[in-house]
Amino acid sequence: MPPSPPQADALPHLPVFLTVRGRVCVLVGGSEATAPKFELLRRAGATVRLVGEDPDVAGTAAEILPGPLTAAHLADACLVIDASGDDRTNQRSAVVARAAGVPLNVVDRPALCDFILPAILDRSPVVVAISTGGAAPALAGLIRQELEALIPPGLGRLVALSGTLRDEIRHRIADPARRLAFWRRLYRDRVADRAAALDLLDRVATECPSPGSLTRIVLGPGGEQDLTLRQVAALRRADLLLVGDGVDPAVLDHARRDAPRRPPVQTPAEAAALHEALKQGLQVAQLVAEAVPQGTALLAAE
Incomplete structure (x- = not known):
């Protein structure tokens, strides 16, 4: 079956985080890129x-096999990276890997x-991956540098603490x-230890929720x-979006992907549900296209 034509909103790649711990990964060496790829693996x-x-990694690799790449090299491998920097080797890797399904x-x-x-920003266990689809790796690296200033190094410890609190x-x-x-x-408060987090949990569990x-x-x-x-800031913090007719779809790209999108409120039941959500502390953004007649009454937070 021929591949389907790309959709207007199609992703160039499927973003995934692949578990390779304890699994075989093949690295074809030969250039200065070999050592960084080896360290990543x-x-x-x-x-x-x-x-x-490759003298830079030869002493630390689990296995060292002579080239060129063959199907035997790919036995039990979950992936292969060609860092040889050689065009003929690259072409051979493509033929061998695809024939082996690796x-x-x-x-x-x-x-x-x-x-x-x-490009990777590592605040383990928080890991941010930035991709330009292979078109501009240098730009991905610059974006990573911008994010490094926004995501503090201590965030990883806070996330690790959060994992112990979920139950x-x-x-x-x-x-x-x-x-x-x-x-x-x-x-927001960058709580540093478990005792302080449990104290915050006690306060949140007993206090009345702040209105949305x-x-x-x-x-x-x-x-x-x-x-x-x-x-833009309001869109990014919104838990719920009420989207009117004629709203530019590109606007929604600035909102959280997990925030539900719903039409404007039109019935008493929908109005009651919205007021209940606001009482529970949800942040709601209502998007209205100026050119569209304003036929729907707007609700104000109580």
């Missing part, structure tokens, strides 16, 4: 099988790749909106281009 816990000579990455040759390796939070707070309020305060807010965003003919910084 090593940190992910892979058993690295090096094909070819996913291949060829450094700096996106046309030969089954998968690509993004306790589910036991103490049944309401999902109240749990979300706890997580927001935990991350309803932010009305009126969009002019320019759609996304008319957004102000304050409106």
